[in-house]
Amino acid sequence: MGKELFSIHTLSKVFPNGNPGITELSLSIFEGECLLITGSNGSGKTLLMRMLLGLVEPTQGEIRFRGLPLHKNMDALRREVGMVFQDADAQIIGETLEEDVAFGPKNLGYPKEVIKAQAHGALRAVGLFEKKDFPPRRLSGGEKRRLAVAGILAMGGEAVIMDEPFANLDWPGVVQVLESLRRLKTAGKTLIILTHELEKVLALADRLVILHKGMIREAGTPEGILDRLDPVYGVRDPRRTYTQVRDCIWLTE
Ligand SMILES: Nc1ncnc2c1ncn2[C@@H]1O[C@H](COP(=O)(O)OP(=O)(O)OP(=O)(O)O)[C@@H](O)[C@H]1O
Ligand SMILES: [Mg+2]
Incomplete structure (x- = not known):
């Protein structure tokens, strides 16, 4: 395993209204791993990302x-960790795709030619280069997520954190983000993916963590965890196959 990127020690967040968001959570996240964090609605995924x-x-x-x-290493964090929020609209800054993707490298003070080369390279990598002069707001949801990914690529960061990267995306949109x-x-980048849509991305994961009521209840290899899945977590084992129309319903019986 790579070097430790994040280490989280007995982390707790209690909201002023007494709501326990996260309780005594400890976890190490290593360079180069693909960590999938799952859990039902309200289990603490987004809160953990924000923390x-x-x-x-x-x-x-x-x-x-x-x-x-x-808090003493925020500059390194901003430089190295790219983030993609569920609401990609909130992250759009530029008037054109190129300007949007160039924002990160510009902020890092790179020379003009480098900024341009990085922006173009990143847009090519996510298949959006042809639209570089296009206004980002007119992109589809899937394209906006890919634009956010391009922004991360252009910065050349080490790690990515994505919250519900597949929410509201159609099949081609999911495929674009997965690619x-x-x-x-x-x-070799570190990927931290927070999602309840395991069936879309589990094959990429090196490690799976299940959050339940703000606590880590499982952490380890996806196979091992799914083999002993407790229904109380509200996580569905995605290994079930659909072969007939009558199987295509998410009811247990
Ligand atoms: N500002 C706040 N004040 C009080 N409680 C909060 C606040 N923000 C989050 N919470 C609580 O923290 C818990 C975790 O919320 P979080 O948004 O992290 O869940 P999640 O796992 O991302 O859920 P979802 O799958 O619906 O996105 C919830 O119980 C939520 O009500
Ligand atoms: Mg969430």
Whole structure:
């Protein structure tokens, strides 16, 4: 396994209304791994992502990024960790795709020619180069997610965190995002994917974590965890196959 990228120690977040968002969560995330974090609605996936990005202060416990407390290493975090939120619209900054993707490398102070080369390379990698002068707001949902991925590629970061990358996407949209993820994995990047849609991406995962009520209930190889899946987690084993129309219903009996 690679070096430790994030280490999370007994992390807790209790909201002012008493809502326990995350309770005593400990986890190490390693360079180069594809970590899939799943769990039912409200299990704490998005909250954990926001905490990993330093957007929510813990009530207790600590997150370290590359061995340093997160708040002391925010520059490295911003440089190295790309994020794709569920709402890709919220991340669009530029008037054109090229401008949008160039934003990251520009912020890092790269020379103009480098910025252009990185932006073009990234747009090519996600299949959006032909649309480089297009206004991003007119892209489809799947294209917007791919644009967010291109932004990450252009920055040349080490890791990506994606929250529900397949939400509201049609089949081609899911395929587009998956292709970008596979490309990042092949390039040796760390992928942290938070989703309840295991059936779409599990094959890419090196490790699976199940969150339940803000606690880690399972962590390990996908096969091992699915073989002993407790129904209380509200996670469906995606290994079931559909061979007939009458099987195509998500009822247990
Ligand atoms: N600002 C807040 N105040 C109070 N409770 C909050 C707040 N933000 C999140 N929570 C609670 O934290 C818990 C975890 O929420 P989170 O959004 O992380 O769930 P999730 O696993 O991402 O769910 P989903 O699958 O629906 O996206 C929920 O019980 C939620 O109600
Ligand atoms: Mg969520």
